[in-house]
Amino acid sequence: MDFNDTPEEAEYRAKVRAWLEENAPRGVKGASLGDEDESQMDACKAWQAKKAAAGYAQIRWPKEWGGGGGTTIQSVIFAQEESRMGVQLGGPFAIGLGMCIPTVMATADDETKKRFVGPAVRGETIWCQLFSEPAGGSDVAAIRTRAIKDESSVDANGDFDWVVNGQKIWTSGAHYADYGIVLVRTDPDAVKHKGLTMFWIDMKSPGVQCKTIHQMSGARGFNEVFFTDVRIKDSQRLGALHDGWNVSIITLMNERASVGGGGGARGGGAIKALQVAQKIRDENGDPLSNNSTVREKIAEHYVRAEGLRFTGMRSLTALSQGKTPGPEQSVSKLVQAAAMQDLAEFMVDLQDQAGIIRDPSLAVENADFQEMFLGSPGGRIAGGTDEILRNIIAERVLGLPGEIRVDKGIPFKDLPTGR
Structure with missing residues (x-):
């Protein structure tokens, strides 16, 4: 294990430190994710925009997508120095830039990428991740939120609507998010890992309702999100139809990669x-x-x-x-x-x-x-x-045997629900 920076890393750290000394906001206290008030949110957006203009917002992303074109270790160095300065204003963008936008970049078409990546890097839009459900616990593949194809909605370009109904829970920042990525079940006849599809969604769409969850700590950053006949276009799909499980793995891998320090x-x-x-x-x-x-x-x-x-x-x-x-x-x-x-x-x-x-x-x-x-x-x-x-x-x-799975090979609709 090497505890020291390489000469190149030390030079980069000195450059970052000098920039932060000159530009970092002083006396602005951050909040836990989802609990930012209006003044804190303004401060968060202003700081994100300033970092983006200097190439420090997403250091390891390509420059053509608003990033710095740098390395992962450079991103870690910046996060360390930002923390040393006591700047904690990245909360509202952590999920979007850490998980949602990387998924969009990996699975969406160029038009969608151009629409969403730049504004997210600059802090102009905020994203949330809609995975967990009340009945699913930590089993992401157990979700029951349904998306049903509306056969009558096909337009001249071949695009059509999906109608979404269901509920998500523990969604951080959903109450102020502009967009989200949502995992839904599109084929209940398939086994539970195979009948899922991922979409991006406008959180201001008709039928989307957010209710903040008041925790015992006083925090209100988590939300319940209800979908009632919410219409989303097939062109909003991320990845192939019924391949949402593999797309969600991309999201979760980026979640791990986004943890720096x-x-x-x-x-x-x-x-x-x-x-x-x-x-x-x-x-x-x-x-x-x-x-x-x-x-x-x-x-x-x-x-x-x-x-x-x-x-x-x-x-x-x-x-x-x-x-x-x-x-x-x-x-x-x-x-x-x-x-x-x-x-x-x-x-x-x-x-x-x-x-x-x-x-x-x-x-x-x-x-x-x-x-x-x-x-x-x-x-x-x-x-x-x-x-x-x-x-x-x-x-x-450790390579130990996996747990016995009693749901293997069984269509999702036939799995016992406990009722």
Whole structure:
């Protein structure tokens, strides 16, 4: 593992740092994805446009599509330096540029690409990803939203309508998205992985209704999205008919590739945990950081965070050498999500009765651990549940036998529903 930049990478990092020092917005606080207010959204769009004009919006994309024509490691370097500056204004565009637009670029015709890629890079349009459904859980192929061909709608060019009915859930940013990519079932007589098709959709289309989900953390970034007789053209299809599963794999692969960075800050949340423990006093007036049990627990989290950081470094080393990273991201996500929840629970307990105080003006460290306590359980579901990730690691990394599939070879319409 090489912890140092190559001479070329060091030169690029210096160039990026100088540009950020001159252009990065100061004092603009970001928000979690989907929770941006109007002023934050304006700031996000302005920053995205400025990055695009300088070639930093999508560094590894071709210049003809609005990118910088650079490398993946250059993109990682920019993300690291942007984070170092404390700029967190990319949230509204993360899903579109990380997953949706790469899918459009890989599967759409040139006219569609020209229509959508440039505006998305410049921050003029926002996209969402419509995959998950209430009955599907982490099984993307179990979706039940239907698209039925309207035979009477064929026009002179051979284009026709699909009529979509169904529901999606946990769709980040759908309430302010302009467009989305949606996976629907077009052939219920096929096995569940074969009867799916992907389309792009205008989120302002008649029949599309978004309802924000109020989480226990107070966040409202997730949405339920309902489709009632929504009409989309066959020309909006991404990929071949009934080949939506393979198109969705493109989306999910880009989701993994869009995760940049070097494994997080040194020690992760353990450093802040130690700072909190130094401020809390026991019954004798001594700081809890003097307690050997507390120190041991925080040390465990520090070691785990460092392991994650160095695992992330392995990915960066591979990228720097022009190689494809291995299974590090799946392993890191599995470990990190559980570690955050464990640390949050420990630190809220450590504060005793004060742990229930969530007001940032009153709580220790601005209630950061209270917020982590409420938000961290979702991290073990978003982007693949712990169980799904363990299966991926077991089957694709360790080469263990796959789980028995009782739905194999059965038409989707004949699968038991539990009713």
